[in-house]
Amino acid sequence: MGLSKTEQFTEEEILIARFAKALGHPARIAILRVLLERKACICGDIVDELPLSQSTVSQHLKELxxxxxxxxxxxxxxxxxxxxxxxxxxxxxxxxxxFQSYTACGSSCC
Structure with missing residues (x-):
């Protein structure tokens, strides 16, 4: 999505895209699970939990x-x-x- 095109979308659409991008990598999901489990965490502890280098974890933390x-x-x-x-x-x-806005369309969907 180009920076010049974002004004054509609603604030909600931009917000959803921001969250989706942050959630779009399995390492970030794993990091979030560690934080949810521990309630707080030092970066080094996160590195110990994942099969990733310190620099990679730091990049994912930055995105989140x-x-x-x-x-x-x-x-x-x-x-x-x-x-x-x-x-x-x-x-x-x-x-x-x-996700709740979806309603099944029965047999009329592709």
């Missing part, structure tokens, strides 16, 4: 943070990440509305 799904606090040389509850609820609601 840019989407707002996670937040992090710097504590010396460590960054403690956790789920951003407000944005998480927004993602649940926004994606839920999209």
């Amino acid at each position: 943070k840019e989407a707002g799904l996670i937040q992090g606090d710097i504590d010396g040389k460590k960054v403690c990440y956790c789920i951003n509850e407000q944005v998480w609820k927004q993602a649940q609601e926004t994606l839920g509305v999209l």
Whole structure:
């Protein structure tokens, strides 16, 4: 999606796309599961849980943070990440509305 075309979409469509992009990699889903399980986590702990290098995990954390799904606090040389509850609820609601808007069309669908 080109930057010049985003004004042609609704805020909701842009928000859904942002969340979908952040959720669009299995490593990011795995990171979110670690954070959901532990409630908070140091970046090094996440690296220990996944078969990925520190730099790769950091890139995925950056994507999740840019989407707002996670937040992090710097504590010396460590960054403690956790789920951003407000944005998480927004993602649940926004994606839920999209998925709940589907109604089965029976035999008239392709």
